[in-house]
Amino acid sequence: MATTDTTAVVLFNLGGPEDLAAVEPFLVRLFSDREIIELPGGAALQPLMARLIAKMRGPEVRGNYTLIGGGSPQLRITREQAAALEGRLNMLAGGGERYRVFIAMRYSEPSSARALEAIAAEGIRRIVTLSLFPHWSKATTGSSRNEFERTLAQPRWRTTAFEIAHVEHYPDDPRYLDAFADTVRTAYARIPHGRRERAVILFSAHGLPQKFIDEGDPYVDHVEATRAGLLQRLQVPNRQLLAYQSRTGPVKWLGPGTEEVIEQLGHEGVEDLLVVPLSFVSDHIETLYEVDILFAETARRAGIAGYFRPEALNTHPLFIDALAQLVLHERGTSRRHAEPLRAGVA
């Protein structure tokens, strides 16, 4: 059994369907999250509407996952990140401290509940949650944290005292930006010499309903901070833009849309495009399908000859180190602040 010297790190991520049969159950969980999506008909009808929408979108979404290999690679990559982070933390940690890394997916297994069971089974009482979304939004980190808190409030956990700290955003963290800039530089170098400086760099963040931003979500500010940090590191003369991808649902969305911007750039005669997905730290449907297949086809049709994107951070050593340092810093901070043990509440 682990001891009081062990800290559990819980990685928050969205989750995804591991195979085609899991697509509709995943969509049901996603569309049932009323904190994020308010379907017509009110809260009482939301579960029914979520099932209907999952059925209706199922065929096309299964098609998208078929084209990227038959399922989401997110759980596999998050597991690899967890293993790498655990190794890095235990290498960096001093004084007999140990780290164990767990995963809590918001809309697929393993869930928060399963992570807590595993943590408790190892006798660990100290937890640092670490979001794999560098930019905070209530749709991602906020939703994961709420789910985590709801799980902790269940009778199962009321008598267990955890000491909990959270790493919820790091859009301008220098190590994260160094790692990210490294991937962008590598992709940039693949643009043929002579055409390279005329290429356009298109940052593409995952979109959100405009309403979230209007209500105070710092997501756009965080995205802009990452863009600024990257540009400061890249020091290239290229034209660059920011757009938002993956619009869904019948509400006003952050814009401009990545696909429309690509079409426009093609019509302007742009020859080479470097698309930099901003929001995710691992490969997933939005890079492998949307960016690599769909936007690439849009670019081809619009006459863009060269189409490039950086590798996802995945287990890039600089990125894993950045995550480890964020956890260690949070542990240090929470120790200094002498945060009291979280006691179970009745």
Add this chain to the structure above:
Amino acid sequence: MATTDTTAVVLFNLGGPEDLAAVEPFLVRLFSDREIIELPGGAALQPLMARLIAKMRGPEVRGNYTLIGGGSPQLRITREQAAALEGRLNMLAGGGERYRVFIAMRYSEPSSARALEAIAAEGIRRIVTLSLFPHWSKATTGSSRNEFERTLAQPRWRTTAFEIAHVEHYPDDPRYLDAFADTVRTAYARIPHGRRERAVILFSAHGLPQKFIDEGDPYVDHVEATRAGLLQRLQVPNRQLLAYQSRTGPVKWLGPGTEEVIEQLGHEGVEDLLVVPLSFVSDHIETLYEVDILFAETARRAGIAGYFRPEALNTHPLFIDALAQLVLHERGTSRRHAEPLRAGVA
């Protein structure tokens, strides 16, 4: 102006979005057709539900159309078929008879109403409708004919007397089967010699809710008639199967599903697959995206090395001749039966 010697042929087809901006309006029209799809909430809510579902499916469906060139080619191909058919009919017609061919799309423009306006503008009073769905279903030809009749019942047309005949299905028409078999033979010949006789022929018809068949829709019988007619013409020793593609919505669907059958065949060690789409006579999203991109990827993942499909009939001369003969035969039949002029009804 045309004379009483001129016959209008109205081609019934489904229609499709010509560009990406037309995808959601097209889906709204499709999902608003309560004869075909009964959404939860009843008839009063159907328009609202249709708009919601169109919004929800829009992103993925737009993606599919992006991958086949940014829109449906159906209107373009139907226009080419109309021009070829008009030429063929006027070549075959005798005794001063003339033909003009028009298009009535069910869920996009030109609609039945626009076709009737164009026919009336040319002073034509004799109409033969000709479905481009060889196999009758209430979801296709039935829906198009109902829409056509509803249009005719509008005040605009009550005082116009048309003589109308219908060609509604031709699954076992020998000329249609000869044309179809010709395309299948050409594709079959592309399978590498030595592997050809071990290839599996997979007929893939567009699926329908099982309920339609239970209520008497002859669609499956018609599909089977075409399959039998093709096999009789092909005279090949290959293993062959029938499956149904394009399942959508939360209801029981005709099976087995094409995608599942392809996976199964791959796991059985099948090396070469000839997929023969059965339901359509022109290229469209179900061949260009589903069969050529999605099922091809499914086959590749399942270990199937060779993947083949026949060209769509489009303007194949034998097929255009088949359509012309069907129209001429119907005209002859309706003349013999001395069908009275259709009078406007109050």
